[in-house]
Structures are given as structure tokens and as C-alpha cells.
Amino acid sequence: MRYHTPATFEAAAALAAEASGVTRFLAGGTDVLVQLRAGMVTPDDLIDLKKIDGVKTMARTKDGGWQIGVAVSGAELGANAALVADWPGVVEGMELVGSTQVQGRATLVGNLCNGSPAADSVPGLVAAGATVTVTGPSGSREVPVGEIPAGPGKTALKKGEVISGVTLPPRGKNGGDAYLRFIPRTEMDIAVVGCAVNLRLDGDKIAEARVVLGAVAPTVIVVPEAAKAIIGTTLDDAALEKLAQAASAACKPIDDKRGTVAFRTDVAGVLARRAAKIAYDRAKGAK
């Protein structure tokens, strides 16, 4: 295994493009090292992105959104009060990844590129409308986060492409988001079901909403019917019930060691209801 520490994303992309064997990018390393240790993936070239300028920055964009570097850890996201105030759902999703120790290393982009349908940070990013910058041999482009996952363990990134940054849109007024997941224990598990809700109010009524589910399909899924169920409502019981039904109806899960089809389908509705309430309260100004 060759270990590289390029100084720019362009150089990182070039290394990856020229590599002939298995290539992995290293940011937090909390997935790459597990796979390495288990002998599942032994890269021929390991490209450490942490020596690139700016990978540890979190900065407001001109329009009031956020630009987040690829090596910013979950713990660092959680410590940024302004970011947490804007996008609590995004941050709480990331903060659920692993232990305190893992939080010191794990990153949004790593969680995204691992390609797990159960990745805890991805539903929140998709619900927020986040984008990533993809840098490749032929330059950089912005891609919505939801277009990156391509199935369990797979991404839409092409050979030689690397994600060089994450952009969150401006929060704007009267908005709120939330992420909840179900795990059998209280910590240290992979989501059996995850659900993010992002919404904006007009007065007491929901004007815009996006509901995203994790771990119930080969990739994270956006559920427009679930959003429709609560748009125009004050999140009354009937709306919540419709939301839950729509969320459950959208599930295409599998039976595996972590949960059953029936359980995931049921709990997706439960979490959608609970997450929507939190997002709604946050949009109303609750901390």
C-alpha cells in the first residue's frame, strides 16, 4: 500500500486517476481503517486528504449558507454553535455516527462516500438540500448530495473524482430540521431506520418540507408523498398520521441482522412523525 499526502484536490484527483489498483481517499479513516484491518479492502494507493489547505474549515458562504471542509469531524461540527443553530438536524445526524472517539475523526464526506444506505449524516444533508463539490481530472462541479449514493457500498463518483467540499444552503427564516434514527441500544449501532425532516413555516403552517429516509432502501430516499402530507398543515394529528403512512409506504427495506422488513416499515413512520414534530418546534424557535 502506498500512502500519499497531496497538497491539493487536483493533485489528489490526479493520483487517483493515474492509479491502477484499488484506491481509497483518507479523511477521518473510520471506515477505511476498519476495512483495511478486516482485510476486506487493502488499497494499493491510499490518498490522505488532510494535508490539503482548507479541509478543516467551516465558513459562512456569501449568501448565508455554509462551506464545510472534507476533514471536519463530527465533534467539530457539533462544537460550532452557529452551524448547530442553523442546521441542527444535519449536525445531530453526523453526531450519531459512532462513539466519542469516532466523532473525533469521522467526517460528513466519509460517511457519504462509504455508500451505506444507513449512513446517519446523509438523510439530513439531503433534506437540507446540501451539495458537494466534486473535483476530477476535468475540473470541479457541484452535485446534490442525494445524487452521490448509488447503492450499498457504491457511489456515483467516477475514477479520479474526489469530493472537495460540502455546501449547505442558507437556513433562512422560520425553518427547522431534525434527524432521528432507531438503534437497539442507545449508542454504537448502525441505524435500523433513519429519518430526516426539513421544513419551513409560513405562520403556523408548513410551507415547504422534505422528508428523507435512511436504511429502508438501497440508498437514502426522498419521500415527496410524506412531505405533501404535512405541507399546508400545522402538523396536526391527522397530518402526522398521513405522514407516517406515507413514510412507511415508501419503504423498500430488507430483512437483515439489524431488523426486519415489517419493523423497518413501521418504525420509519414512527420516526417521521417524531422528527417532524422536532423540526416543527425548531422552526417555531425552540432550541
Next chain:
Amino acid sequence: MPKDELKTSFKWIGTRPDRPDGLDKVTGRARYGADFSLPNMLHAAVVRSPHAHARIKKIDASKALALDGVKAVVTRADLPTGLSGEDLNLQDNTLAGDVALYDGHAVAAVAATSALLAKDAAKLIEVEYEVLPHVIDVDDAFRADAPVIRPGLADHSVPKGAPGNVTRYIEFGHGDVAAGFAEADLVREETYKTEATHQGYIEPHACVGQMGADGKGEMWVCTQGQWYVRRMCAAVLGTEASQLRVTPSEIGGGFGGKTTIFMEPLALALSRKAGGRPVKLVMSRSEVLRATGPTASASMDVKIGMKKDGRITAGTVSFRMQGGAFPGMSPIGEALPCAFACYDMPNVHHEAYEVLANRPKAAAYRAPGSPMAAFAVESLVDEMSRELGLDPIDVRLTNGAKEGTKSSYGPKFNQIGLVETLEAAKAHPNYAAPLGPNQGRGVASGFWFNHGGETSVSVAIGEDGTVQVSVGTPDIGGSRASIALMTAETFGIDYDDVRVNVVETGALGVNEPTHGSRATHSNGKAMYEAAGQAIRELCKRAAADWGIDAEAVEWADGAAQPAGPNAGKFPPMSLREIAGKMGSTGGPISGHHEITMGGVGASFGTHVVDVEVDPETGRTTILRYLVVQDAGRAIHPAYVEGQYQGGAAQGIGWALNESYIYGKDGRLQNTVFLDYRIPVASDLPMIDTVIVEVPNPGHPYGVRGVGETGITPPLPAIASAVAAATGVRLRELPMSPPKVLAAIKARG
């Protein structure tokens, strides 16, 4: 020892001093299995079967051996033939013979100059398999049409016509169960099932082994029993036990799983083949989960008859247990006598079948067999108590075993403390704490025999009057502290003037492992005898100095005291004073005691748990937890509490989320701690404890042993609490959220 001779007031026993190994363990100095290295050492890796059941057609190690730095490969062909019984089991598990019997079964091992190189080399060893039909589930294995995975292994106990995977059968009981059931007001029969769990010690198995062509060898290993390692390695390799010297490292948890061997002979065999260079072998976590010590899985029928007042008139159990693909490994012999041990039963019948399945060779796990049996019996007792509107503790008091009760397994109980634990549980504030919506309370009792076993201890007086104690049982949970306390008490000296060493096999006679809750009990009792021998010599030296008869000298308060007609004639002569001149008064002073220890006192406990169940997700939260257990006498109460709390936490894990999960292909799916879900800190509340002390008359300090019983009651207690919270009774473990939610939904 007669009851009235038991002392009740002590200077050291019952206090909570710092443990002697505490400093090493909080500074990182304590050396565990993988912390040891030797000059010129090689590193080893193991090739394991990816199949649940497969014929090994060919092993080709030529590519691995061609790598620079690869020094040796061993396969079954390198081990001797002609073994039988458990020795053959151990050898079969060390390296597969013609057939790999479970996913993870070792097939070959390789030693190289670095750990990375050994891993690379292991990948280059090519094994050709012919996959055979497999069976995993205990009920599937018991079916008449199941694939028979190892024909011809049924022992003499198996009745004719039993299914082909049955290897052992037990039956016993007393009274007339038919008449007992006829007398009952309520008779219920249910089936319960538990999945295999792992001991889950955080330290993976690790050893460094060295063996020359002459069969002489050394081993450093994390184990519960160095003499067991010595005997078992010698048997597997066909060498002589006394030529192998085994030194136990500090041990990072065992819970029964380190009472046997798994890969230790491989390190020695590789070393022998590599010209005697030492070989280090450390398992990964997934190797630990795939190839070491799970407990049995069980399918259990229970039938109980009860009068309206809660009196039990009869009970029967019929168990099926698998302990892997090796005969004799399931704990049916322990599970059955534990099943009804808490009850005074006039009519009782037990039977159990052991069946083979394509799973790893089961090892002992904390009160082996008792938790499963308790889950079945205590759950049904709770169901019937509720149905009759009776308090579950009252029902247990009505039927509780006490001194003189004919036990469910035959013999009469000596002095025991079950009733005292029930009364203490009933009186505890937790039993009266108010419960909210979706919350419920469960109660269960549990039993373990405790054990004595082969024990050798020596004590030696130092020149400065300090005392060194050599024991052969690795200290897992503070036994050096408890043995030091008893030693200080016996000699009448300070706790800090005692050093207890866990020694290697060359330094002491044979010892059984730290198992069966025996370390404090048996070492304490053997130390007491060895100390008595030393004390007699100390008195003799003082007597000689004083010029009086040795019989006229007593030992008290750490000094020889003239007694009888000489009382007061001489000032007491302290241990320090006698020791300071022992070289010139006859030589070193020591004592030793070797025995297969008796005087064992049975252990009972009662747990009370409150849970809350989320009715929408089926997730169970433990709100409150109380352990009440009879310790006999708590030598170091903090470590007694620690055993209670640790046992409860393991039982909670077993009840809620831990289990072996297999795919249809027979491969284990949860081979890392992410998916083998032991309780984490945020899963548990504080665990309240009450130490009941009904002294064991068979021990000089009343010790019973406290290690094992605590894992037994949580399984049924939590099931009963979940039932109280939700109205649904789960009869299959673990009570994972999908199962609980499905049961809630089925209830409607």
C-alpha cells in the same frame, strides 16, 4: 466446620482496601496476553473455514511458504493421531481434520517475521473445500430429518431412536408428577428459546509460545487456568505436561471462555516447526466471535402445576441444547439441576438432549446452563403467579428452598440463603417504587452450585515478617485482594504486608482454573490451612526461644503469645521478630496445602428490574435494577458488588440484544462488537446491590463464591418486566425491538 466456630467479627474481612494490582492497572503497566514479546519472536496468523460445514479436499501452502520471512505452516497433518474423548475434541477444534465443522474453524496456521506478513501469507494458503449440508438452529438439528453432521458420536446415555444429531441424554427427578399435576389448580406448559451468546471479554485470546524439538516449551497466555492450558496443549500436541511451563498473563476477562484452549497449541506447533523460535498469536475480535467460547442455544419445554395459593405441586422440563459441533459441550448437565433449584418441589422430572450443530465449540459461560433454565422456569412461574393474582416474591417464598429441603436434583440443601434474598428484595425501596405508563416490574431468582476443585496454595514468611501467598488461579475480578484480606486476617498482620502472586505452572502444584466461583472460596480455605502450618512453626520457634512447650503457645494479633500456665510470662513475639531470625532458628518458614477442595456452599440470588418499553418501536429501557445475593461472607464487599453488577449487566445484554446471528449459508453475520451488541454505558442505569450474608459453614470465613449466580435472574426478570409493561410475554431471547414490536402488534 461447626456453625458456632465461625467467626463473626474481623479486622480485615469486610473492608474495602485498594486492590494490590490497582496501580498497575490504572497506569497501563499491567501486562495482558498480547503485551508480551520475546527476542527473535515470530508472529502467527490462522486460516479459517468460510463454510459452516465442508470437506477439506486439499491444503496448498506452497505460495505462502515461498514468501520471504514465512517460517512455518502447520495443518492437522502436523498433529499426532490416536486421541479420544475431550482431548480429541480439543484437537479437532484446534485444527480441523478432514471436515471443517463451523464458520471460522481453523484449518491452517502460519508463522512469519511480522504480523502483517503472517496475515499476507495466510491469504496465500489455498484450501479446496467441498461444501456439505449444515444445520445451525437447535430445533432444526433435533429434527429426525436433519442432516446428521457427525454420525456415531452418540454416547451410551442416548436412547435408541433419538434423532441423529443427539449425542447425550439425561433424565432425573423424584415424586409422582402426574399426581402432582392432578392436584394443581392451574397447570401451564410453554416452550422457551434462547440464542447463543458470547462471554464477550474485551481482551481477545493471545499467547506467546515456544517449543523446541525436545518437547520442552514455555507459554505466556491469557487464561483462567494455566494448568488446564498445560494439560490440554500437551494432549493436543502429544507432549508431556510437565515439560511445558505456562505463565498466565493478567487476564482481560474470561467469564468461563478462557477455561479451555482454542489456538494455543498452534503457537507451540509453529514454534517447534520454526526451529524453536517463539511465536506470538493474537486473535482478532472476529476470530474471537467466530471461533471461541459461545454458550449453548436452547429450546426448552416447561410444565408447572400450581395451587391457587401459589404452592407448586409438580414441574417438568424437557430441554434441547446445542453446544456446537463437538459432543459434551452443551451444559445440559448443569441446566437441568439448576432449573427448579430455587423451589421445594415434591414432584419433579427433568430430561434433556444434547444435539450437535455447525457452530463453534461452546465453552463455559458464567453459571453455564443456569440462565437458560431460569429463563424458562422463572418466566413460567411469573406467568402463573400473575394469572393467579399473586405477588411473585410471595410465590417464591411459599415454595422457596431452604436448609433441609430436598433439592430438585436430589440431595438435601445445607444452610442456604434464598429466602433471605427474597425477603431483602421485598423490603427494598425498588420493590415499591411507583411505575408509570409503559413501565413494568419483573422479579426472578437464580441459583448456582459453586465449586471447589483442585487447589494448591503456598505461603512463605519473608525475612521482614511480610507474607507471600502463591496461588494458581488468575485474578479476574479482585481475588488477590480478597485472598490478601483473608491472609492478613489469619496471620493477624496488615493487609499491606501481604503479597498474593498468581504463579506459573512451575511454581506450584496443580490448580483448576478460576472457574465455578471458586477462587476466593478455595484459595481462602487452602491459604487458611497453609497459614495454620506456618503459624504452628512460628509458635514452635517462639516456644524454643522462650524455652517452653510449643503447645503452650498461641497465635493471636500477629504474634506468638505464651498461653496456659505461661500466660503473661513473656511479651508476645511478633511475626516480624520471629521472621527476622528464622534463618538461625531452623530455617525458612512456610506452609502449603494441596487438596481437591470441598466445603462448597450453594449460591442464590433474587433480582428486581423495572423497564419501560416504547410501544411504537419495541425498545426496552432498563429504569432500575436491583441485585440481592447471598455471598456467605463478603470478603471485599466492593468486588462482591462488582460481581453482582457485572453479572446483571451480562444478563441484561443476553435478555435484550445479544445473540449469534447466522445467515442461511450458516455463516456468522455479527462478528464485530458493532453488531454483537453488548450493553454500553448509556444502556444501563446504576445497578443497586444488597449483599446478604448467610455464612457457608464449610468455609473458615463463611465464603460461598459470588461470581456466577448474578447472570441467571436477569433473563426471566426482564422478560417478566416487559410482560408487565406491555401485556405480551416473550418466550424467545433476545427480546430485540423487532420481536417486541411484533408481539405488541400481534396483541392488537
Next chain:
Amino acid sequence: MSKIHVTTKVNGDDVEFLADPRESLLDCLRDKLDLTGAKEGCGTGDCGACSVSLDGTLVCSCLVLGVEAQGKTIETVEGMAQDGDLHPLQRKFIEHAALQCGFCTPGILVAAKNLLERNPDPTETEIRYWLAGNLCRCTGYDKIVRAVQDAAAEMRGAA
């Protein structure tokens, strides 16, 4: 396979070693620097026995490559006692019997120290969640939580 020369600071000492890029920081600490206080319980970041502080951040050293340690500052359990005096957490762990086998203890001590540096007065719940990545199979965590609480109180001067 060529090895990489790494210079780093461990418990205040400048150290250097040659690392294969596949080796974890845990491997390098244990096998190259003879600092065996950090333990490998899982190798997958699930047990926390290998916890160390890396530039002040609590990490699992099994999830960090040895080569990533270049130019960093690392603290392990071996560096907790200062000038022969135990850290209050170390003393309280012994006093409260917060260890049985002791294998998870180094990782838990390092993690708890990192917590108390951020939060001198954590609640029971905060302690439990902070330590959720440090598995202990012996104690049921009760005495560990109490020892951390007591050490925190002493360090605040409240005890």
C-alpha cells in the same frame, strides 16, 4: 514494502519510528514504542480500549494510521500520572473498585480525562454517553460512573 519514517510526540517525549502505512497508530504505540497501555479489543473502533488523545482529540488509535501521527502530539494512559502522582481519575478508579479485569481501564481513563477537560461537572447521563464507546464487560459501568463523578468533584475542589 517500504516503510515511512514518522516523528511524533508521545506523553511529552519526542519519538520516532518506521511504520508500514498499513499499521495503525495502536500497532505503532504497542509494537514500536513499547507503550502497551492502550489495548486492542476489537480493531474496529467499537470498544475504545485503544483510546488515546491525538492533538487533544479523543480517538481510537486503531482507527488512526501510524503514518498520520507525523508531527502530532499523543497522550496515552502511560502519561496520565505526573511526576509519580496519580491523576485523580486513576486514584478514584482504584478507590471505587471501578475495574475488575482492568483491560478496558486505560482506554476509559483516557476518555474520562478528555471529558473532564471539557466538562468539569458532567451529569451521570453525560458520562454514560461520553463513555458509550468504551466497552466494559466486567463492571456493569456502575462503579466506573461513580469514580468519574467523584474524581470530577475532587478536581473541581468540591470534594
Next chain:
Amino acid sequence: MVEVNLWSGLTRFTDGIATVEVEGTTIGEVLDALIAAHPDLKPFIDAGISVAVDGEVIAKNRSAPVRPDSEVYLMQQLKGG
């Protein structure tokens, strides 16, 4: 004479007898006498059993004393964790 109680599964090998009276002052003597009286019990006893004498389960100490009025039960060999 010592009265030895067998577990009922063994009665298949003793013509249905559940308690056997034998001579012996130690567990070893009692077991040897038992085998002499009922040879079909030999494989069970050789495979390893525990003996409960006056309520105490003794795993394998053949030298442990047995009195004529002792309560003696044969049990499966027990393992501990």
C-alpha cells in the same frame, strides 16, 4: 452400607433400580462397588460424574469420605464459568 441414589436415566442400566446399597467409606470405594454391582454403569462413571454427599456436590474427589448414613446422589459432572 451406603445408599446411593442414581439419576433416573441410569435405571435403564440397573434393571430399574434407583437406589443401590453398597459398601464404602470414600466416594471412590462407593463408585467401585457400584460398578461391581451394576457393570453397565461403568461408562457413565468413567466419563466423569459428580457425587453429592450430604448436600455438597463433589466434582471428582474419590478420596472424599462417605459415612454409612450419608446421603449420596450421583449427578452429571458440573462445569463452572
